[in-house]
Amino acid sequence: MFGRSQAMQRLFEKMRCTAAHFRVATIEGEPGTGKTVAAQTLHAQCRETCTQLRAGATVHLAGAGPDVPAPEPLFLACAAAPALATLDALFEEANGGTLYLSRTSELSPGEQRQWLDIVEHFERHRSRNGTKAMPRQLLFGTCEPLRRLTAAASFRTDLAHRLTAIRFALPPLRERREDISLLVEVLLERVRATHSKPVRGLAPGTLNRLLAHTWPGNVRELETVLFNAALDCISEWIRPIDLPPITWPTSQRMHSAGTALPHPGSLSEATPDHPAACGSGQDLDPDLDRAILRHVTRVLGRVGGNKLRAAHLLGISRSTLYRLLESGHLQSGR
Structure with a gap:
Protein backbone atom coordinates (compact mmCIF):
# COMPACT_ATOMS: atom_id res chain seq x y z
CA MET A 1 0.00 0.00 0.00
CA PHE A 2 1.17 3.49 -0.82
CA GLY A 3 0.10 6.92 0.35
CA ARG A 4 1.35 10.21 1.74
CA SER A 5 -2.03 11.68 2.68
CA GLN A 6 -3.06 12.10 6.30
CA ALA A 7 -5.89 9.61 5.81
CA MET A 8 -3.46 6.91 4.68
CA GLN A 9 -0.91 7.74 7.35
CA ARG A 10 -3.59 7.28 10.03
CA LEU A 11 -4.53 3.96 8.46
CA PHE A 12 -0.90 2.81 8.36
CA GLU A 13 -0.40 3.74 12.01
CA LYS A 14 -3.47 1.77 13.04
CA MET A 15 -2.20 -1.22 11.06
CA ARG A 16 1.17 -1.07 12.79
CA CYS A 17 -0.42 -0.90 16.23
CA THR A 18 -2.98 -3.68 15.82
CA ALA A 19 -1.74 -6.12 13.17
CA ALA A 20 -0.04 -8.51 15.57
CA HIS A 21 -2.78 -8.46 18.20
CA PHE A 22 -6.27 -8.74 16.70
CA ARG A 23 -8.07 -12.02 16.10
CA VAL A 24 -11.08 -10.78 14.13
CA ALA A 25 -11.22 -7.54 12.14
CA THR A 26 -13.03 -5.96 9.19
CA ILE A 27 -11.63 -4.06 6.21
CA GLU A 28 -14.16 -1.61 4.80
CA GLY A 29 -13.85 0.26 1.54
CA GLU A 30 -15.53 1.04 -1.75
CA PRO A 31 -14.84 -1.25 -4.71
CA GLY A 32 -11.32 -0.70 -6.00
CA THR A 33 -9.86 0.83 -2.84
CA GLY A 34 -7.55 -2.14 -2.24
CA LYS A 35 -9.11 -4.30 0.47
CA THR A 36 -7.18 -7.41 -0.58
CA VAL A 37 -3.93 -5.43 -0.62
CA ALA A 38 -4.79 -4.14 2.86
CA ALA A 39 -5.28 -7.73 4.02
CA GLN A 40 -1.87 -8.64 2.59
CA THR A 41 -0.31 -5.64 4.31
CA LEU A 42 -1.83 -6.54 7.68
CA HIS A 43 -0.68 -10.10 7.24
CA ALA A 44 2.85 -8.94 6.40
CA GLN A 45 2.93 -6.78 9.51
CA CYS A 46 2.01 -9.69 11.74
CA ARG A 47 5.45 -11.33 11.85
CA GLU A 48 4.28 -13.78 14.51
CA THR A 49 2.37 -15.72 11.84
CA CYS A 50 5.56 -16.46 9.93
CA THR A 51 5.51 -20.19 10.72
CA GLN A 52 5.62 -21.17 7.07
CA LEU A 53 7.22 -19.47 4.12
CA ARG A 54 5.99 -19.81 0.59
CA ALA A 55 7.00 -18.00 -2.54
CA GLY A 56 4.86 -14.91 -2.19
CA ALA A 57 4.56 -11.24 -2.96
CA THR A 58 6.38 -8.47 -1.18
CA VAL A 59 4.06 -5.96 0.47
CA HIS A 60 5.10 -2.39 1.24
CA LEU A 61 3.57 -0.37 4.04
CA ALA A 62 4.35 3.24 3.25
CA GLY A 63 6.48 4.86 5.91
CA ALA A 64 7.36 1.54 7.52
CA GLY A 65 10.82 1.14 6.01
CA PRO A 66 11.96 -1.28 3.33
CA ASP A 67 9.82 -3.96 1.78
CA VAL A 68 9.37 -7.06 3.90
CA PRO A 69 8.34 -10.50 2.64
CA ALA A 70 4.74 -11.33 3.41
CA PRO A 71 4.56 -14.20 5.87
CA GLU A 72 2.51 -17.09 4.58
CA PRO A 73 0.00 -18.59 4.65
CA LEU A 74 -2.51 -15.93 3.64
CA PHE A 75 -5.69 -17.46 2.24
CA LEU A 76 -8.39 -15.59 0.34
CA ALA A 77 -12.00 -16.71 0.13
CA CYS A 78 -15.48 -15.30 -0.26
CA ALA A 79 -17.58 -15.23 2.89
CA ALA A 80 -20.77 -15.82 0.88
CA ALA A 81 -19.33 -18.52 -1.39
CA PRO A 82 -17.76 -21.45 0.51
CA ALA A 83 -20.13 -24.11 1.75
CA LEU A 84 -20.00 -24.18 5.51
CA ALA A 85 -19.52 -27.94 5.31
CA THR A 86 -16.11 -27.28 3.78
CA LEU A 87 -15.20 -24.60 6.29
CA ASP A 88 -13.22 -27.01 8.47
CA ALA A 89 -11.03 -27.84 5.49
CA LEU A 90 -10.58 -24.12 4.77
CA PHE A 91 -9.66 -23.46 8.41
CA GLU A 92 -7.22 -26.34 8.37
CA GLU A 93 -5.58 -25.06 5.20
CA ALA A 94 -5.20 -21.60 6.77
CA ASN A 95 -3.96 -23.06 10.06
CA GLY A 96 -1.75 -20.60 11.93
CA GLY A 97 -2.13 -17.91 9.28
CA THR A 98 -4.67 -15.37 8.13
CA LEU A 99 -7.96 -16.08 6.39
CA TYR A 100 -9.41 -13.16 4.44
CA LEU A 101 -13.10 -13.43 3.54
CA SER A 102 -14.53 -10.92 1.08
CA ARG A 103 -18.08 -9.74 0.23
CA THR A 104 -19.25 -9.96 3.83
CA SER A 105 -22.03 -7.43 3.21
CA GLU A 106 -23.63 -9.89 0.75
CA LEU A 107 -24.26 -12.59 3.35
CA SER A 108 -27.85 -13.79 3.51
CA PRO A 109 -29.65 -13.78 6.88
CA GLY A 110 -29.08 -17.53 7.20
CA GLU A 111 -25.37 -17.19 6.39
CA GLN A 112 -25.06 -14.34 8.89
CA ARG A 113 -26.49 -16.56 11.62
CA GLN A 114 -24.05 -19.36 10.74
CA TRP A 115 -21.07 -17.01 10.65
CA LEU A 116 -22.04 -15.66 14.06
CA ASP A 117 -21.72 -19.20 15.45
CA ILE A 118 -18.43 -19.71 13.61
CA VAL A 119 -16.90 -16.47 14.90
CA GLU A 120 -17.99 -17.25 18.45
CA HIS A 121 -16.45 -20.71 18.18
CA PHE A 122 -13.28 -19.25 16.66
CA GLU A 123 -12.84 -16.71 19.46
CA ARG A 124 -13.39 -19.33 22.18
CA HIS A 125 -10.96 -21.74 20.54
CA ARG A 126 -8.22 -19.15 20.04
CA SER A 127 -8.54 -17.93 23.63
CA ARG A 128 -7.93 -21.48 24.87
CA ASN A 129 -4.97 -22.07 22.53
CA GLY A 130 -6.54 -25.36 21.44
CA THR A 131 -4.90 -27.90 19.20
CA LYS A 132 -7.54 -27.88 16.46
CA ALA A 133 -6.31 -26.55 13.12
CA MET A 134 -7.52 -22.98 12.77
CA PRO A 135 -6.38 -19.63 11.37
CA ARG A 136 -4.67 -17.25 13.73
CA GLN A 137 -6.63 -14.29 12.35
CA LEU A 138 -9.89 -13.73 10.49
CA LEU A 139 -10.26 -10.71 8.22
CA PHE A 140 -13.62 -9.80 6.70
CA GLY A 141 -13.84 -7.49 3.68
CA THR A 142 -16.90 -5.44 2.83
CA CYS A 143 -17.75 -2.69 0.35
CA GLU A 144 -20.39 -1.26 2.67
CA PRO A 145 -19.85 -0.38 6.35
CA LEU A 146 -21.46 -3.13 8.39
CA ARG A 147 -22.59 -0.72 11.09
CA ARG A 148 -24.48 1.26 8.47
CA LEU A 149 -26.12 -1.96 7.28
CA THR A 150 -27.25 -2.72 10.82
CA ALA A 151 -28.92 0.69 10.99
CA ALA A 152 -30.82 -0.28 7.85
CA ALA A 153 -31.76 -3.62 9.45
CA SER A 154 -30.02 -5.56 6.66
CA PHE A 155 -27.25 -7.03 8.79
CA ARG A 156 -27.27 -8.71 12.18
CA THR A 157 -26.25 -6.31 14.93
CA ASP A 158 -24.59 -8.98 17.08
CA LEU A 159 -22.46 -10.21 14.17
CA ALA A 160 -21.55 -6.67 13.11
CA HIS A 161 -20.40 -5.87 16.65
CA ARG A 162 -18.08 -8.88 16.66
CA LEU A 163 -16.65 -8.21 13.22
CA THR A 164 -16.13 -4.45 13.59
CA ALA A 165 -14.61 -4.30 17.07
CA ILE A 166 -11.43 -3.62 15.08
CA ARG A 167 -12.15 -1.94 11.79
CA PHE A 168 -9.88 -0.63 9.03
CA ALA A 169 -11.64 1.92 6.81
CA LEU A 170 -9.96 2.50 3.44
CA PRO A 171 -10.52 6.04 2.13
CA PRO A 172 -11.74 6.42 -1.46
CA LEU A 173 -9.28 7.92 -3.91
CA ARG A 174 -11.33 11.12 -4.25
CA GLU A 175 -10.61 11.83 -0.56
CA ARG A 176 -6.84 11.48 -0.95
CA ARG A 177 -6.07 13.14 -4.26
CA GLU A 178 -2.62 14.10 -2.98
CA ASP A 179 -1.71 10.41 -3.33
CA ILE A 180 -2.47 10.26 -7.06
CA SER A 181 0.98 11.44 -8.17
CA LEU A 182 2.63 8.79 -5.96
CA LEU A 183 0.27 6.08 -7.22
CA VAL A 184 1.03 7.11 -10.81
CA GLU A 185 4.76 6.58 -10.17
CA VAL A 186 4.15 3.16 -8.62
CA LEU A 187 1.78 2.01 -11.37
CA LEU A 188 4.00 3.21 -14.21
CA GLU A 189 6.95 1.42 -12.64
CA ARG A 190 4.80 -1.70 -12.72
CA VAL A 191 4.10 -1.10 -16.43
CA ARG A 192 7.81 -0.79 -17.13
CA ALA A 193 8.59 -3.95 -15.20
CA THR A 194 5.80 -6.18 -16.50
CA HIS A 195 5.42 -4.95 -20.09
CA SER A 196 8.91 -3.61 -20.87
CA LYS A 197 7.34 -0.35 -22.02
CA PRO A 198 9.74 2.61 -21.55
CA VAL A 199 7.19 5.06 -20.18
CA ARG A 200 8.95 7.74 -18.17
CA GLY A 201 5.96 9.60 -16.75
CA LEU A 202 3.21 12.11 -17.44
CA ALA A 203 3.44 14.95 -19.91
CA PRO A 204 2.32 18.46 -18.86
CA GLY A 205 -1.42 18.68 -18.33
CA THR A 206 -1.98 14.95 -17.77
CA LEU A 207 -1.74 15.00 -13.98
CA ASN A 208 -4.19 17.90 -13.78
CA ARG A 209 -6.71 15.88 -15.74
CA LEU A 210 -6.26 12.91 -13.41
CA LEU A 211 -6.61 15.14 -10.36
CA ALA A 212 -9.88 16.61 -11.70
CA HIS A 213 -11.58 13.20 -11.95
CA THR A 214 -13.51 11.83 -8.95
CA TRP A 215 -12.43 8.20 -9.55
CA PRO A 216 -15.60 6.27 -8.66
CA GLY A 217 -13.63 3.08 -9.35
CA ASN A 218 -10.84 4.25 -7.04
CA VAL A 219 -7.28 2.90 -7.39
CA ARG A 220 -8.42 0.05 -9.63
CA GLU A 221 -9.86 2.57 -12.12
CA LEU A 222 -6.68 4.67 -11.99
CA GLU A 223 -4.62 1.55 -12.64
CA THR A 224 -6.76 0.62 -15.67
CA VAL A 225 -6.59 4.13 -17.13
CA LEU A 226 -2.81 4.36 -16.73
CA PHE A 227 -2.16 0.87 -18.09
CA ASN A 228 -4.28 1.56 -21.18
CA ALA A 229 -2.62 4.93 -21.76
CA ALA A 230 0.90 3.62 -21.16
CA LEU A 231 0.53 0.69 -23.53
CA ASP A 232 -1.11 2.80 -26.23
CA CYS A 233 1.06 5.94 -26.17
CA ILE A 234 3.74 6.29 -28.84
CA SER A 235 6.23 8.32 -26.80
CA GLU A 236 7.87 8.05 -23.40
CA TRP A 237 5.42 10.51 -21.86
CA ILE A 238 1.68 10.04 -21.41
CA ARG A 239 -0.17 13.07 -22.77
CA PRO A 240 -3.77 14.02 -22.00
CA ILE A 241 -4.77 12.80 -25.46
CA ASP A 242 -3.34 9.34 -24.64
CA LEU A 243 -5.73 8.83 -21.73
CA PRO A 244 -8.80 6.69 -22.45
CA PRO A 245 -12.19 8.40 -22.16
CA ILE A 246 -13.14 9.19 -18.58
CA THR A 247 -16.72 9.67 -17.44
CA TRP A 248 -16.70 13.05 -15.79
CA PRO A 249 -19.10 13.86 -12.95
CA THR A 250 -21.95 16.26 -13.60
CA SER A 251 -20.61 18.77 -11.05
CA GLN A 252 -17.40 19.10 -13.09
CA ARG A 253 -19.28 19.63 -16.35
CA MET A 254 -21.01 22.79 -15.19
Whole structure:
Protein backbone atom coordinates (compact mmCIF):
# COMPACT_ATOMS: atom_id res chain seq x y z
CA MET A 1 0.00 0.00 0.00
CA PHE A 2 1.17 3.49 -0.82
CA GLY A 3 0.10 6.92 0.35
CA ARG A 4 1.35 10.21 1.74
CA SER A 5 -2.03 11.68 2.68
CA GLN A 6 -3.06 12.10 6.30
CA ALA A 7 -5.89 9.61 5.81
CA MET A 8 -3.46 6.91 4.68
CA GLN A 9 -0.91 7.74 7.35
CA ARG A 10 -3.59 7.28 10.03
CA LEU A 11 -4.53 3.96 8.46
CA PHE A 12 -0.90 2.81 8.36
CA GLU A 13 -0.40 3.74 12.01
CA LYS A 14 -3.47 1.77 13.04
CA MET A 15 -2.20 -1.22 11.06
CA ARG A 16 1.17 -1.07 12.79
CA CYS A 17 -0.42 -0.90 16.23
CA THR A 18 -2.98 -3.68 15.82
CA ALA A 19 -1.74 -6.12 13.17
CA ALA A 20 -0.04 -8.51 15.57
CA HIS A 21 -2.78 -8.46 18.20
CA PHE A 22 -6.27 -8.74 16.70
CA ARG A 23 -8.07 -12.02 16.10
CA VAL A 24 -11.08 -10.78 14.13
CA ALA A 25 -11.22 -7.54 12.14
CA THR A 26 -13.03 -5.96 9.19
CA ILE A 27 -11.63 -4.06 6.21
CA GLU A 28 -14.16 -1.61 4.80
CA GLY A 29 -13.85 0.26 1.54
CA GLU A 30 -15.53 1.04 -1.75
CA PRO A 31 -14.84 -1.25 -4.71
CA GLY A 32 -11.32 -0.70 -6.00
CA THR A 33 -9.86 0.83 -2.84
CA GLY A 34 -7.55 -2.14 -2.24
CA LYS A 35 -9.11 -4.30 0.47
CA THR A 36 -7.18 -7.41 -0.58
CA VAL A 37 -3.93 -5.43 -0.62
CA ALA A 38 -4.79 -4.14 2.86
CA ALA A 39 -5.28 -7.73 4.02
CA GLN A 40 -1.87 -8.64 2.59
CA THR A 41 -0.31 -5.64 4.31
CA LEU A 42 -1.83 -6.54 7.68
CA HIS A 43 -0.68 -10.10 7.24
CA ALA A 44 2.85 -8.94 6.40
CA GLN A 45 2.93 -6.78 9.51
CA CYS A 46 2.01 -9.69 11.74
CA ARG A 47 5.45 -11.33 11.85
CA GLU A 48 4.28 -13.78 14.51
CA THR A 49 2.37 -15.72 11.84
CA CYS A 50 5.56 -16.46 9.93
CA THR A 51 5.51 -20.19 10.72
CA GLN A 52 5.62 -21.17 7.07
CA LEU A 53 7.22 -19.47 4.12
CA ARG A 54 5.99 -19.81 0.59
CA ALA A 55 7.00 -18.00 -2.54
CA GLY A 56 4.86 -14.91 -2.19
CA ALA A 57 4.56 -11.24 -2.96
CA THR A 58 6.38 -8.47 -1.18
CA VAL A 59 4.06 -5.96 0.47
CA HIS A 60 5.10 -2.39 1.24
CA LEU A 61 3.57 -0.37 4.04
CA ALA A 62 4.35 3.24 3.25
CA GLY A 63 6.48 4.86 5.91
CA ALA A 64 7.36 1.54 7.52
CA GLY A 65 10.82 1.14 6.01
CA PRO A 66 11.96 -1.28 3.33
CA ASP A 67 9.82 -3.96 1.78
CA VAL A 68 9.37 -7.06 3.90
CA PRO A 69 8.34 -10.50 2.64
CA ALA A 70 4.74 -11.33 3.41
CA PRO A 71 4.56 -14.20 5.87
CA GLU A 72 2.51 -17.09 4.58
CA PRO A 73 0.00 -18.59 4.65
CA LEU A 74 -2.51 -15.93 3.64
CA PHE A 75 -5.69 -17.46 2.24
CA LEU A 76 -8.39 -15.59 0.34
CA ALA A 77 -12.00 -16.71 0.13
CA CYS A 78 -15.48 -15.30 -0.26
CA ALA A 79 -17.58 -15.23 2.89
CA ALA A 80 -20.77 -15.82 0.88
CA ALA A 81 -19.33 -18.52 -1.39
CA PRO A 82 -17.76 -21.45 0.51
CA ALA A 83 -20.13 -24.11 1.75
CA LEU A 84 -20.00 -24.18 5.51
CA ALA A 85 -19.52 -27.94 5.31
CA THR A 86 -16.11 -27.28 3.78
CA LEU A 87 -15.20 -24.60 6.29
CA ASP A 88 -13.22 -27.01 8.47
CA ALA A 89 -11.03 -27.84 5.49
CA LEU A 90 -10.58 -24.12 4.77
CA PHE A 91 -9.66 -23.46 8.41
CA GLU A 92 -7.22 -26.34 8.37
CA GLU A 93 -5.58 -25.06 5.20
CA ALA A 94 -5.20 -21.60 6.77
CA ASN A 95 -3.96 -23.06 10.06
CA GLY A 96 -1.75 -20.60 11.93
CA GLY A 97 -2.13 -17.91 9.28
CA THR A 98 -4.67 -15.37 8.13
CA LEU A 99 -7.96 -16.08 6.39
CA TYR A 100 -9.41 -13.16 4.44
CA LEU A 101 -13.10 -13.43 3.54
CA SER A 102 -14.53 -10.92 1.08
CA ARG A 103 -18.08 -9.74 0.23
CA THR A 104 -19.25 -9.96 3.83
CA SER A 105 -22.03 -7.43 3.21
CA GLU A 106 -23.63 -9.89 0.75
CA LEU A 107 -24.26 -12.59 3.35
CA SER A 108 -27.85 -13.79 3.51
CA PRO A 109 -29.65 -13.78 6.88
CA GLY A 110 -29.08 -17.53 7.20
CA GLU A 111 -25.37 -17.19 6.39
CA GLN A 112 -25.06 -14.34 8.89
CA ARG A 113 -26.49 -16.56 11.62
CA GLN A 114 -24.05 -19.36 10.74
CA TRP A 115 -21.07 -17.01 10.65
CA LEU A 116 -22.04 -15.66 14.06
CA ASP A 117 -21.72 -19.20 15.45
CA ILE A 118 -18.43 -19.71 13.61
CA VAL A 119 -16.90 -16.47 14.90
CA GLU A 120 -17.99 -17.25 18.45
CA HIS A 121 -16.45 -20.71 18.18
CA PHE A 122 -13.28 -19.25 16.66
CA GLU A 123 -12.84 -16.71 19.46
CA ARG A 124 -13.39 -19.33 22.18
CA HIS A 125 -10.96 -21.74 20.54
CA ARG A 126 -8.22 -19.15 20.04
CA SER A 127 -8.54 -17.93 23.63
CA ARG A 128 -7.93 -21.48 24.87
CA ASN A 129 -4.97 -22.07 22.53
CA GLY A 130 -6.54 -25.36 21.44
CA THR A 131 -4.90 -27.90 19.20
CA LYS A 132 -7.54 -27.88 16.46
CA ALA A 133 -6.31 -26.55 13.12
CA MET A 134 -7.52 -22.98 12.77
CA PRO A 135 -6.38 -19.63 11.37
CA ARG A 136 -4.67 -17.25 13.73
CA GLN A 137 -6.63 -14.29 12.35
CA LEU A 138 -9.89 -13.73 10.49
CA LEU A 139 -10.26 -10.71 8.22
CA PHE A 140 -13.62 -9.80 6.70
CA GLY A 141 -13.84 -7.49 3.68
CA THR A 142 -16.90 -5.44 2.83
CA CYS A 143 -17.75 -2.69 0.35
CA GLU A 144 -20.39 -1.26 2.67
CA PRO A 145 -19.85 -0.38 6.35
CA LEU A 146 -21.46 -3.13 8.39
CA ARG A 147 -22.59 -0.72 11.09
CA ARG A 148 -24.48 1.26 8.47
CA LEU A 149 -26.12 -1.96 7.28
CA THR A 150 -27.25 -2.72 10.82
CA ALA A 151 -28.92 0.69 10.99
CA ALA A 152 -30.82 -0.28 7.85
CA ALA A 153 -31.76 -3.62 9.45
CA SER A 154 -30.02 -5.56 6.66
CA PHE A 155 -27.25 -7.03 8.79
CA ARG A 156 -27.27 -8.71 12.18
CA THR A 157 -26.25 -6.31 14.93
CA ASP A 158 -24.59 -8.98 17.08
CA LEU A 159 -22.46 -10.21 14.17
CA ALA A 160 -21.55 -6.67 13.11
CA HIS A 161 -20.40 -5.87 16.65
CA ARG A 162 -18.08 -8.88 16.66
CA LEU A 163 -16.65 -8.21 13.22
CA THR A 164 -16.13 -4.45 13.59
CA ALA A 165 -14.61 -4.30 17.07
CA ILE A 166 -11.43 -3.62 15.08
CA ARG A 167 -12.15 -1.94 11.79
CA PHE A 168 -9.88 -0.63 9.03
CA ALA A 169 -11.64 1.92 6.81
CA LEU A 170 -9.96 2.50 3.44
CA PRO A 171 -10.52 6.04 2.13
CA PRO A 172 -11.74 6.42 -1.46
CA LEU A 173 -9.28 7.92 -3.91
CA ARG A 174 -11.33 11.12 -4.25
CA GLU A 175 -10.61 11.83 -0.56
CA ARG A 176 -6.84 11.48 -0.95
CA ARG A 177 -6.07 13.14 -4.26
CA GLU A 178 -2.62 14.10 -2.98
CA ASP A 179 -1.71 10.41 -3.33
CA ILE A 180 -2.47 10.26 -7.06
CA SER A 181 0.98 11.44 -8.17
CA LEU A 182 2.63 8.79 -5.96
CA LEU A 183 0.27 6.08 -7.22
CA VAL A 184 1.03 7.11 -10.81
CA GLU A 185 4.76 6.58 -10.17
CA VAL A 186 4.15 3.16 -8.62
CA LEU A 187 1.78 2.01 -11.37
CA LEU A 188 4.00 3.21 -14.21
CA GLU A 189 6.95 1.42 -12.64
CA ARG A 190 4.80 -1.70 -12.72
CA VAL A 191 4.10 -1.10 -16.43
CA ARG A 192 7.81 -0.79 -17.13
CA ALA A 193 8.59 -3.95 -15.20
CA THR A 194 5.80 -6.18 -16.50
CA HIS A 195 5.42 -4.95 -20.09
CA SER A 196 8.91 -3.61 -20.87
CA LYS A 197 7.34 -0.35 -22.02
CA PRO A 198 9.74 2.61 -21.55
CA VAL A 199 7.19 5.06 -20.18
CA ARG A 200 8.95 7.74 -18.17
CA GLY A 201 5.96 9.60 -16.75
CA LEU A 202 3.21 12.11 -17.44
CA ALA A 203 3.44 14.95 -19.91
CA PRO A 204 2.32 18.46 -18.86
CA GLY A 205 -1.42 18.68 -18.33
CA THR A 206 -1.98 14.95 -17.77
CA LEU A 207 -1.74 15.00 -13.98
CA ASN A 208 -4.19 17.90 -13.78
CA ARG A 209 -6.71 15.88 -15.74
CA LEU A 210 -6.26 12.91 -13.41
CA LEU A 211 -6.61 15.14 -10.36
CA ALA A 212 -9.88 16.61 -11.70
CA HIS A 213 -11.58 13.20 -11.95
CA THR A 214 -13.51 11.83 -8.95
CA TRP A 215 -12.43 8.20 -9.55
CA PRO A 216 -15.60 6.27 -8.66
CA GLY A 217 -13.63 3.08 -9.35
CA ASN A 218 -10.84 4.25 -7.04
CA VAL A 219 -7.28 2.90 -7.39
CA ARG A 220 -8.42 0.05 -9.63
CA GLU A 221 -9.86 2.57 -12.12
CA LEU A 222 -6.68 4.67 -11.99
CA GLU A 223 -4.62 1.55 -12.64
CA THR A 224 -6.76 0.62 -15.67
CA VAL A 225 -6.59 4.13 -17.13
CA LEU A 226 -2.81 4.36 -16.73
CA PHE A 227 -2.16 0.87 -18.09
CA ASN A 228 -4.28 1.56 -21.18
CA ALA A 229 -2.62 4.93 -21.76
CA ALA A 230 0.90 3.62 -21.16
CA LEU A 231 0.53 0.69 -23.53
CA ASP A 232 -1.11 2.80 -26.23
CA CYS A 233 1.06 5.94 -26.17
CA ILE A 234 3.74 6.29 -28.84
CA SER A 235 6.23 8.32 -26.80
CA GLU A 236 7.87 8.05 -23.40
CA TRP A 237 5.42 10.51 -21.86
CA ILE A 238 1.68 10.04 -21.41
CA ARG A 239 -0.17 13.07 -22.77
CA PRO A 240 -3.77 14.02 -22.00
CA ILE A 241 -4.77 12.80 -25.46
CA ASP A 242 -3.34 9.34 -24.64
CA LEU A 243 -5.73 8.83 -21.73
CA PRO A 244 -8.80 6.69 -22.45
CA PRO A 245 -12.19 8.40 -22.16
CA ILE A 246 -13.14 9.19 -18.58
CA THR A 247 -16.72 9.67 -17.44
CA TRP A 248 -16.70 13.05 -15.79
CA PRO A 249 -19.10 13.86 -12.95
CA THR A 250 -21.95 16.26 -13.60
CA SER A 251 -20.61 18.77 -11.05
CA GLN A 252 -17.40 19.10 -13.09
CA ARG A 253 -19.28 19.63 -16.35
CA MET A 254 -21.01 22.79 -15.19
CA HIS A 255 -20.15 26.16 -16.71
CA SER A 256 -18.94 28.83 -14.31
CA ALA A 257 -22.11 30.81 -15.05
CA GLY A 258 -24.23 27.89 -13.98
CA THR A 259 -25.30 26.51 -17.35
CA ALA A 260 -24.84 22.84 -18.07
CA LEU A 261 -22.28 21.84 -20.66
CA PRO A 262 -22.68 18.77 -22.85
CA HIS A 263 -21.05 15.54 -21.74
CA PRO A 264 -17.50 15.21 -23.13
CA GLY A 265 -18.53 11.94 -24.72
CA SER A 266 -21.28 13.70 -26.67
CA LEU A 267 -19.46 15.90 -29.15
CA SER A 268 -22.25 16.86 -31.50
CA GLU A 269 -21.20 20.49 -31.13
CA ALA A 270 -17.74 19.61 -32.53
CA THR A 271 -18.81 17.62 -35.58
CA PRO A 272 -18.84 18.87 -39.14
CA ASP A 273 -22.64 18.92 -38.94
CA HIS A 274 -22.36 21.67 -36.32
CA PRO A 275 -19.60 24.01 -37.54
CA ALA A 276 -20.64 26.76 -35.19
CA ALA A 277 -19.13 24.74 -32.38
CA CYS A 278 -15.64 25.54 -33.68
CA GLY A 279 -16.15 29.25 -33.23
CA SER A 280 -14.58 31.52 -30.66
CA GLY A 281 -17.33 30.90 -28.12
CA GLN A 282 -16.50 27.23 -27.84
CA ASP A 283 -12.77 28.02 -27.61
CA LEU A 284 -13.49 29.44 -24.18
CA ASP A 285 -14.77 26.06 -22.99
CA PRO A 286 -12.28 24.94 -20.28
CA ASP A 287 -13.14 21.24 -20.56
CA LEU A 288 -10.01 19.41 -21.77
CA ASP A 289 -11.89 16.45 -23.29
CA ARG A 290 -13.97 18.66 -25.52
CA ALA A 291 -11.01 20.87 -26.46
CA ILE A 292 -9.02 17.81 -27.57
CA LEU A 293 -11.89 16.38 -29.58
CA ARG A 294 -12.65 19.71 -31.26
CA HIS A 295 -9.02 19.87 -32.35
CA VAL A 296 -9.16 16.29 -33.66
CA THR A 297 -12.30 17.19 -35.62
CA ARG A 298 -10.61 20.22 -37.19
CA VAL A 299 -7.58 18.15 -38.23
CA LEU A 300 -9.80 15.46 -39.74
CA GLY A 301 -11.60 18.13 -41.70
CA ARG A 302 -8.32 19.51 -43.05
CA VAL A 303 -7.25 16.08 -44.36
CA GLY A 304 -10.63 15.16 -45.77
CA GLY A 305 -11.36 12.57 -43.08
CA ASN A 306 -8.19 10.53 -43.70
CA LYS A 307 -7.51 8.93 -40.31
CA LEU A 308 -3.97 7.84 -41.13
CA ARG A 309 -2.91 11.36 -42.13
CA ALA A 310 -4.79 12.89 -39.18
CA ALA A 311 -3.04 10.59 -36.69
CA HIS A 312 0.33 11.50 -38.23
CA LEU A 313 -0.39 15.24 -37.96
CA LEU A 314 -1.65 14.88 -34.39
CA GLY A 315 1.37 12.80 -33.35
CA ILE A 316 -0.75 9.95 -31.99
CA SER A 317 -1.27 6.32 -32.91
CA ARG A 318 -4.22 5.31 -35.08
CA SER A 319 -5.64 3.26 -32.20
CA THR A 320 -5.64 6.38 -30.02
CA LEU A 321 -7.40 8.33 -32.77
CA TYR A 322 -10.01 5.57 -33.18
CA ARG A 323 -10.60 5.58 -29.44
CA LEU A 324 -11.13 9.33 -29.44
CA LEU A 325 -13.54 9.08 -32.36
CA GLU A 326 -15.52 6.32 -30.66
CA SER A 327 -15.73 8.25 -27.38
CA GLY A 328 -17.01 11.31 -29.19
CA HIS A 329 -19.29 9.38 -31.57
CA LEU A 330 -17.52 11.05 -34.49
CA GLN A 331 -17.49 9.57 -37.96
CA SER A 332 -14.96 9.95 -40.75
CA GLY A 333 -14.58 8.60 -44.23
CA ARG A 334 -11.26 6.76 -44.12
